Amino acid sequence: MDKKTLIIDHFECWGCKACEVACKQENNAPDGIKLIEIVEDGPRMAGEQPFFEYHVRVCRHCEDPPCVAECPVAAITRRSDHMVILDTAECTGCEACIDACPYDAISFDEANGVARKCNMCSSRVNQGLIPACADNICLARCIQFTSTFDST
Amino acid sequence: MTEFMQSNIEREMAVYGYDSLVKSHCRMCHGGCGVLIYLKDKKIAKIAGDPDCPINHGSLCSKGLASAQMAYHPDRLTFPVKRIGAKGSGRWARISWDEALDTIAERILDYKSRFGAESIVMGYGTGRENEAAIYRFANLLGSPNVLTAGHFCYGPRIATSIITCGTNPIVDYEHHPKCIMVWGNNVVISNPDCYKGEPFSNSVKKGAKLIAVDPRLTRIAARSEIWLPLRPGTDAALALGMLHVIITEKLYDHEFVENHVFGWDAFKERVRQYPLDKVEEITWVPSEKIAAAARLFATTKPAAIQWGVAIEQQITCADNDRLLMALMGLTGNIDVPGGQVLFQPPKVRNVGQFGAHRMLTDVQRDKRLGGDRFRMADNFAIINPKCVWDAILEEKPYPVKMLFFISSNPVITRANAREVYRALEKVEFMAVADFFITPTAELADIVLPAATWLEMDYIGDYWKRHGYILPRRKAIQVGECRSDHEMLNDLGRRVGQEAHWWENFEQALDWILEPMNITWQEFKKMDYLRGDVVSQKYKARGFSTPTRKFELYATVLETWGYDPLPRFREPPESPYSTPELCEEFPYILITGRRQPGFFHTENRQVPWLRELHRDPVVEIHPDAAGKEGIEEGQWVYIESPRGRIRQRAKYFSGMDPRIVSAEHGWWFPEKNIPGRGWDESNINILTDNRYETCDPAMGATSVRTLLCRIYPVSESEVSHG
Numbered sequence: 050m051d052k053k054t055l056i057i058d059h060f061e062c063w064g065c066k067a068c069e070v071a072c073k074q075e076n077n078a079p080d081g082i083k084l085i086e087i088v089e090d091g092p093r094m095a096g097e098q099p100f101f102e103y104h105v106r107v108c109r110h111c112e113d114p115p116c117v118a119e120c121p122v123a124a125i126t127r128r129s130d131h132m133v134i135l136d137t138a139e140c141t142g143c144e145a146c147i148d149a150c151p152y153d154a155i156s157f158d159e160a161n162g163v164a165r166k167c168n169m170c171s172s173r174v175n176q177g178l179i180p181a182c183a184d185n186i187c188l189a190r191c192i193q194f195t196s197t198f199d200s201t
Numbered sequence: 202m203t204e205f206m207q208s209n210i211e212r213e214m215a216v217y218g219y220d221s222l223v224k225s226h227c228r229m230c231h232g233g234c235g236v237l238i239y240l241k242d243k244k245i246a247k248i249a250g251d252p253d254c255p256i257n258h259g260s261l262c263s264k265g266l267a268s269a270q271m272a273y274h275p276d277r278l279t280f281p282v283k284r285i286g287a288k289g290s291g292r293w294a295r296i297s298w299d300e301a302l303d304t305i306a307e308r309i310l311d312y313k314s315r316f317g318a319e320s321i322v323m324g325y326g327t328g329r330e331n332e333a334a335i336y337r338f339a340n341l342l343g344s345p346n347v348l349t350a351g352h353f354c355y356g357p358r359i360a361t362s363i364i365t366c367g368t369n370p371i372v373d374y375e376h377h378p379k380c381i382m383v384w385g386n387n388v389v390i391s392n393p394d395c396y397k398g399e400p401f402s403n404s405v406k407k408g409a410k411l412i413a414v415d416p417r418l419t420r421i422a423a424r425s426e427i428w429l430p431l432r433p434g435t436d437a438a439l440a441l442g443m444l445h446v447i448i449t450e451k452l453y454d455h456e457f458v459e460n461h462v463f464g465w466d467a468f469k470e471r472v473r474q475y476p477l478d479k480v481e482e483i484t485w486v487p488s489e490k491i492a493a494a495a496r497l498f499a500t501t502k503p504a505a506i507q508w509g510v511a512i513e514q515q516i517t518c519a520d521n522d523r524l525l526m527a528l529m530g531l532t533g534n535i536d537v538p539g540g541q542v543l544f545q546p547p548k549v550r551n552v553g554q555f556g557a558h559r560m561l562t563d564v565q566r567d568k569r570l571g572g573d574r575f576r577m578a579d580n581f582a583i584i585n586p587k588c589v590w591d592a593i594l595e596e597k598p599y600p601v602k603m604l605f606f607i608s609s610n611p612v613i614t615r616a617n618a619r620e621v622y623r624a625l626e627k628v629e630f631m632a633v634a635d636f637f638i639t640p641t642a643e644l645a646d647i648v649l650p651a652a653t654w655l656e657m658d659y660i661g662d663y664w665k666r667h668g669y670i671l672p673r674r675k676a677i678q679v680g681e682c683r684s685d686h687e688m689l690n691d692l693g694r695r696v697g698q699e700a701h702w703w704e705n706f707e708q709a710l711d712w713i714l715e716p717m718n719i720t721w722q723e724f725k726k727m728d729y730l731r732g733d734v735v736s737q738k739y740k741a742r743g744f745s746t747p748t749r750k751f752e753l754y755a756t757v758l759e760t761w762g763y764d765p766l767p768r769f770r771e772p773p774e775s776p777y778s779t780p781e782l783c784e785e786f787p788y789i790l791i792t793g794r795r796q797p798g799f800f801h802t803e804n805r806q807v808p809w810l811r812e813l814h815r816d817p818v819v820e821i822h823p824d825a826a827g828k829e830g831i832e833e834g835q836w837v838y839i840e841s842p843r844g845r846i847r848q849r850a851k852y853f854s855g856m857d858p859r860i861v862s863a864e865h866g867w868w869f870p871e872k873n874i875p876g877r878g879w880d881e882s883n884i885n886i887l888t889d890n891r892y893e894t895c896d897p898a899m900g901a902t903s904v905r906t907l908l909c910r911i912y913p914v915s916e917s918e919v920s921h922g
Contacts (some may be wrong), residue, residue, distance in 0.1 A: 063389035067263050073267075099418050099422060101855055185252060188399040
């Protein structure tokens with residue numbers, strides 16, 4: 050099984066937020082729920098240099114995901130292709146995963162009483178397409194999707 | 202490892218069961234990007250960037266991606282309406298297109314016969330690729346009065362570049378400048394005019410060194426080799442300081458100066474009046490930084506200046522543009538690959554010809570509002586907005602009886618908004634064409650439902666100066682909405698202009714394309730047309746100016762009675778020009794910081810875009826906020842001598858603590874009350890439009906730099922607000 054990865058170059062991000070809307074168009078997450086979000090870092094001084102960057106906040110699809118470990122009902126699973134999938138049909142809304150995520154990448158969908166996060170557009174990837182945010186919308190191409198042969 | 206840039210289009214179609222794909226050309230801003238529109242059951246199911254488009258190479262901004270949400274918005278006006286209650290009452294009755302156009306035509310003919318065609322003012326906002334049709338209609342009618350953003354947006358670049366070097370020099374990102382000086386511009390967010398963020402970003406990735414001129418620390422500024430955080434409104438002084446270094450240290454292109462420049466000695470003498478110590482005092486930028494930037498820009502080849510609107514919305518407008526062109530020219534970067542190219546359009550009938558400017562008689566032309574005061578604007582068929590408000594309110598120099606605004610929301614976008622509102626309340630008849638009932642449309646007598654870019658055939662980027670035109674292909678029909686061009690074509694035929702319009706607008710597109718020997722149907726099958734790209738054309742034929750030279754000394758400005766050499770003018774409100782006012786209003790207010798998703802007053806009702814940015818935000822330095830007792834996220838009043846508004850405070854340490862930075866374009870479509878909150882957070886409640894505060898040649902209103910005070914909105918006001 051090929052390992053699926055989102056590679057994000059935060060340094061290159063200009064903060065245009067096209068990825069946020071591309072994600073909405075694909076996943077139609079409810080108002081206020083952002084499966085991907087551009088956040089600001091700075092402005093501040095980094096030594097003598099003024100510093101200001103944007104960061105892309107999105108599920109990292111961790112190798113050893115704390116959210117999977119914490120979920121009491123196994124609603125989050127790590128697939129053999131390394132995509133970490135949250136199944137909202139199984140989610141009970143306990144929010145344990147939200148507390149567990151070190152990247153602040155899981156949101157609580159109040160309207161539906163479930164946790165929501167980026168599933169790396171699994172329905173697209175399953176069909177041989179690439180995730181919406183990585184699909185050549187970014188002006189800096191700072192989000193790339195890769196599929197690597199996994200020898201392990 | 203397999204890296205994917207984009208999905209396969211056939212696969213995308215198959216997986217989602219889309220019925221068809223229309224390639225088109227977005228116009229959620231001024232136009233520009235190639236798009237793929239996927240359709241299912243004749244409705245738009247998905248929008249993506251077109252990887253084959255030479256403008257955006259498949260990338261697409263938030264606005265373009267959300268276009269369908271705008272087109273199918275439940276609040277969209279989808280049929281013509283007439284007002285049946287008082288102005289602003291929000292009471293409307295549905296009417297047919299025939300009744301709407303007949304009523305407008307009747308009014309036009311009546312006012313024309315009683316008060317002259319000049320009593321009818323046509324208007325549009327920022328460039329939406331309808332300007333050629335609007336000018337055509339006005340010129341054929343005999344009205345010299347077309348009210349646009351042209352006095353303080355892009356019009357100045359067109360006017361000043363024509364008098365300096367013949368056309369607007371456009372950064373040639375295709376050949377990757379090695380140094381880019383980004384001057385008052387955030388191209389990656391705003392994608393302005395002839396530019397998109399994507400090609401800029403590509404050149405940065407290729408290693409272009411950046412210089413940023415901006416009072417704020419943008420991401421571009423943070424990535425720059427040199428950031429020059431100038432005092433707002435002092436761009437001209439900064440440019441003169443850089444020129445001082447370039448001339449003193451002989452870093453200029455000697456061949457270009459000797460052979461292709463007009464007015465060198467006089468220009469040198471003017472620049473001599475701006476030594477760096479003086480420039481540092483004016484701009485608050487240390488002189489060694491200015492010198493370093495000047496040296497980097499002048500010695501890196503090719504180099505370019507990414508410029509934009511911010512430098513034009515000041516009392517020094519035309520001269521700012523001219524000084525930046527002087528920097529481009531003297532460093533030998535005009536019309537060279539990777540520099541700033543004077544691109545040639547494809548050989549179609551151009552916007553000037555379509556605009557039928559020659560059909561306006563001299564007698565009518567001489568009646569252009571403000572023409573005697575703002576003579577450069579007048580020569581480019583541009584008027585200052587206050588001239589129109591005065592003509593309505595004071596009936597001087599003659600009464601304006603009718604306004605017809607197409608894609609314009611002047612109660613939000615024009616300086617001194619309360620005066621604008623009074624004028625629109627008073628004007629006898631107003632027609633508006635728009636997507637929604639905006640605060641401006643609320644004051645209209647008839648509102649026409651305008652088509653979005655998804656609903657029209659047109660020649661995209663027809664007005665731009667980057668040398669491309671691209672087909673915009675109609676993908677859907679929404680209600681009875683019609684394109685601005687179609688409605689004007691039909692209105693023109695109703696007011697005696699039938700000889701100059703067409704049976705349908707497709708024939709107009711054929712007429713534009715005719716010199717290329719192609720029809721619209723043939724162009725529709727093409728990806729784009731591009732004019733010939735030739736470098737340094739001036740070596741063979743000179744520049745298209747009266748002296749055939751690059752005019753540092755503008756001979757036509759002299760003819761019109763202006764200083765032919767550029768200079769710095771202190772902003773009309775500043776710690777130096779109005780020190781007593783500064784005691785009461787101690788902060789320099791800068792306005793119009795761009796946000797992803799919005800385009801001036803647009804898109805506040807589009808959910809995916811409003812979600813990016815919910816509230817109007819004013820940035821304040823934490824030190825200043827501490828002094829004023831302002832907490833992060835709190836609603837605050839921003840007050841100028843003209844009035845006060847509120848926006849939400851955000852701490853931002855990337856600027857001088859004496860500056861606060863507010864947003865423009867705000868109204869609240871979600872507020873179901875008359876006016877839709879048009880004056881609550883609208884920056885133009887604060888701005889000034891007195892003639893003496895405008896650029897003397899161009900009539901640009903000085904909306905970017907003023908003085909303000911800022912203080913918290915009390916808890917009780919927040920809850921009742």
